[in-house]
Amino acid sequence: MDKLTVSELNKVFSARQGDVTALKDVSFSVRESEFAVIVGPSGCGKSTLINIVGGLEDKTSGSVMISGHEISGPGADRGMVFQSYSLFPWLTVQKNVEFGLKMKGVPAKERSETALSYIDMVGLNAFKDALPDQLSGGMKQRVAIARTLANDPEILLMDEPFGALDAQTRMLMQESLADITGRTGSTVLFITHDIDEAILLGDRVLVMSRRPGTIKADIDIKLDCKRNHEALTDEGFIRIKKQIMTLLWEEMDVKGESK
Amino acid sequence: MKKTRILSSTSFLLIIVIWCVITYGGLVAEIFVPSPTAVIRKICESSADGSLWANCWISTKRVMIGWALAAVIALPCGMVMARSQAFNALMRPIMEFARYLPVVALVPLTILYVGIDESQKYLIIFLGTFFQLVLMIQDTVSGIDVNQINAALTLGASRTQLYKDVIFMAALPGVLDDFRMTIGWAWTYLVVAEMVAASSGLGYIILKSQRFMGTDVIFMGLIFIGLIGLLTDFVMRVLTRIIVPWYKRLGDA
Ligand SMILES: Nc1ncnc2c1ncn2[C@@H]1O[C@H](COP(=O)(O)OP(=O)(O)OP(=O)(O)O)[C@@H](O)[C@H]1O
Numbered sequence: 001m002d003k004l005t006v007s008e009l010n011k012v013f014s015a016r017q018g019d020v021t022a023l024k025d026v027s028f029s030v031r032e033s034e035f036a037v038i039v040g041p042s043g044c045g046k047s048t049l050i051n052i053v054g055g056l057e058d059k060t061s062g063s064v065m066i067s068g069h070e071i072s073g074p075g076a077d078r079g080m081v082f083q084s085y086s087l088f089p090w091l092t093v094q095k096n097v098e099f100g101l102k103m104k105g106v107p108a109k110e111r112s113e114t115a116l117s118y119i120d121m122v123g124l125n126a127f128k129d130a131l132p133d134q135l136s137g138g139m140k141q142r143v144a145i146a147r148t149l150a151n152d153p154e155i156l157l158m159d160e161p162f163g164a165l166d167a168q169t170r171m172l173m174q175e176s177l178a179d180i181t182g183r184t185g186s187t188v189l190f191i192t193h194d195i196d197e198a199i200l201l202g203d204r205v206l207v208m209s210r211r212p213g214t215i216k217a218d219i220d221i222k223l224d225c226k227r228n229h230e231a232l233t234d235e236g237f238i239r240i241k242k243q244i245m246t247l248l249w250e251e252m253d254v255k256g257e258s259k
Numbered sequence: 260m261k262k263t264r265i266l267s268s269t270s271f272l273l274i275i276v277i278w279c280v281i282t283y284g285g286l287v288a289e290i291f292v293p294s295p296t297a298v299i300r301k302i303c304e305s306s307a308d309g310s311l312w313a314n315c316w317i318s319t320k321r322v323m324i325g326w327a328l329a330a331v332i333a334l335p336c337g338m339v340m341a342r343s344q345a346f347n348a349l350m351r352p353i354m355e356f357a358r359y360l361p362v363v364a365l366v367p368l369t370i371l372y373v374g375i376d377e378s379q380k381y382l383i384i385f386l387g388t389f390f391q392l393v394l395m396i397q398d399t400v401s402g403i404d405v406n407q408i409n410a411a412l413t414l415g416a417s418r419t420q421l422y423k424d425v426i427f428m429a430a431l432p433g434v435l436d437d438f439r440m441t442i443g444w445a446w447t448y449l450v451v452a453e454m455v456a457a458s459s460g461l462g463y464i465i466l467k468s469q470r471f472m473g474t475d476v477i478f479m480g481l482i483f484i485g486l487i488g489l490l491t492d493f494v495m496r497v498l499t500r501i502i503v504p505w506y507k508r509l510g511d512a
């Protein structure tokens with residue numbers, strides 16, 4: 001069963017200097033409980049794509065369906081995690097995680113129970129009463145993930161969520177995200193620049209071409225090893241990495257963004 | 260912290276020293292700049308007969324009511340202007356035009372329309388602060404992190420919830436600053452309000468004293484306007500710290 005179906009999606013930005021075609025005939029789907037990762041050169045339209053799916057940006061043409069229903073505007077069925085964390089600084093960790101449930105009108109007691117179980121899942125029990133300001137970048141992103149998961153969305157949309165983190169924290173976050181989504185069975189659409197991250201997390205990796213962005217390749221990731229930092233040196237892993245690097249390299253414009 | 264406090268007191272002391280030197284030293288005539296002793300004597304007299312406190316109170320009341328009315332209406336106006344292009348297009352020209360009108364020039368109209376009772380004083384202070392405040396609040400709200408709005412939308416916030424639980428909260432620290440600034444301006448307009456058709460208030464006694472060269476009263480009035488201003492500012496800062504404890508600003512101790 002397909003959770004997300006994107007078909008013939010086009011996006012043209014009208015700017016003063018002329019129109020920019022960001023996405024051209026993008027079609028793909030993500031199955032229930034699948035972890036799909038999109039990689040592509042900078043400026044190819046990845047953020048544009050995920051923002052359209054999230055309802056934060058209007059499409060020019062085409063269709064985006066969640067469980068067979070065309071989307072309109074943003075909604076709680078598509079939970080987003082942003083690179084910039086975007087926590088509410090006036091709310092404690094727990095209140096941040098409760099936010100979506102509060103919007104839905106879930107009673108306080110139930111809200112707090114659900115929130116606490118997700119805070120536990122991301123390992124931040126000790127910080128439930130802390131304000132976002134008191135947390136490190138990695139901890140903030142854990143809260144943002146818990147906040148989105150607590151809302152029980154149909155699909156989790158993540159645009160370079162670990163892009164602002166240092167290498168070690170990033171690795172830890174990748175492992176715990178793989179662990180968490182494995183346990184919750186969440187459907188995920190994940191964007192990254194980092195090929196290792198894509199292979200480590202993805203059941204599937206979609207490679208985009210440079211602008212105007214199209215889906216250039218759709219690669220199933222089957223690894224025999226466990227998905228943790230040790231996988232980075234696995235033979236199968238390296239083979240897929242080479243394949244994706246070649247695909248991406250073809251899209252690199254050595255002279256810079258000339259077209 | 261300690262050091263900044265010493266510096267702040269020093270600047271205050273310096274002004275007082277200069278004042279003492281030029282008056283006791285006979286550098287200017289008493290009739291232009293009264294000596295500290297003369298001003299203190301005046302303060303004792305008028306606080307003993309209660310007139311000083313009555314005037315302080317009536318002026319503070321005028322400022323607070325006029326300003327509060329402006330704040331209460333400006334807040335939703337500014338918020339919606341920041342979020343809705345249509346509403347902005349509708350309101351902005353009026354606001355921009357009105358804020359350049361000198362409030363003094365509106366005094367005759369306010370008297371014609373609402374008479375010379377207290378509501379005319381409130382109206383003057385309202386007119387002096389409202390338009391600026393709307394534009395300041397609009398600016399503050401426009402400056403909030405759009406990612407927080409996007410996060411709220413994808414967490415299922417409705418339009419009203421977005422305004423109440425996110426936009427308002429995110430803008431609150433900046434809005435409180437805007438409030439603090441405009442209360443200061445409201446005191447300026449108080450003197451405008453008490454200039455014509457008033458029979459009480461600090462602005463009134465200052466203007467009245469001019470006729471008798473009562474510089475001691477003028478100085479007393481100025482000192483008290485300044486002190487009440489300082490006090491208001493202090494209270495607003497404390498309130499800000501209580502209302503938005505999560506907010507840290509550059510230069511805050
Ligand atoms: N609001 C806009 N108006 C005009 N052009 C835009 C707008 N937003 C994005 N673009 C253009 O669309 C293209 C795709 O942008 P997008 O942000 O989706 O790229 P991206 O793949 O996410 O890049 P990165 O990997 O650097 O984050 C870019 O060329 C960008 O300049």
Ligand SMILES: [Mg+2]
Nearest residue numbers: 046047048159
């Ligand atoms: Mg991007």
